[in-house]
Amino acid sequence: MPVNPDDPRVKRTRQLLMQSFMELLEQKKNIYSISVQDIATRATVNRATFYAHFEDKFAFLECWMREKFQTILKKRLPDLSISDMGSLRTLIQTVFDFLVRFRQYLNPGDRQFEPLFEIAMQKELYQLLLKWLREESNAPVSQEMVEATALVVSWGIFGSAVQWSRSPQNRTVEAMVEDVLKVVAAGLAPVMI
Incomplete structure (x- = not known):
């Protein structure tokens, strides 16, 4: 029977599972x-409880990564809102910073999980951009165009x-963020007129 993600008991159990996973990672175990x-x-729960909350380890890991990324985004972008080019720059910078830090914690045996993460x-990035574009788009464009823009920009x-x-020594993060911001701003132009 599916669990209700809004139930406080479910939230506590999920938090306990996430916290336990983090503690295991801190003991220098690799994800694999x-x-x-x-x-x-x-x-201190049984396997059945774990499987009541997550289909498998991969679903758990995806949820864990999304929560970690959301936590960082919330710290840097209160209310997860994008209101101007400054907040868009912050979003781009956060993605770059998060990936660099994340890669430092992956062991060679964990590389198989990289695509999942x-x-x-x-x-998460797509959902955030889509929400923003739906709220802020002034241009007379279709929802399909807004969704396509969010998709292209998020992947960009x-x-x-x-x-x-994968090779940060080639350029500084600041230079990359500035260049990506310029390209993203141009990509957003059709829906943000």
Whole structure:
């Protein structure tokens, strides 16, 4: 039976599972070697409880990554709102910074999870941009155009950050963020007139 994500007990259990996972990671275990049983045992719940909340370890990891990314975004962008080019710059900078820090914590055995984490982050970025564009778009364009713009811009920001984070020594983060901001601003122009 599906759990109600708004139920306070569900929230507490999920938080306990996330906290247990973080504690296991801090013990220098890699993501690959942490099992569902390890997480459940550390959280003092049984495996059935874990599976009542998450389909499998991959669903758990996607949720974990989304929550980590949301937490950082909320710290840098209160109310997760984008109101001007300054906040758009902050969003782009946050994506770049998050990916660089994230890569530092991946062990070679954890590289298999990289696409899962990247997709989770890109989805969050897309949802944030889509919400903003729906609220702020002044141009007489269709919802499909707004959705396409959010998709292209989110992948543009995210793809640039992923590529740069793989070899950051080639350019400074500040230079990359400024260039990406210029391109993103041009991409947003049709829906933000």
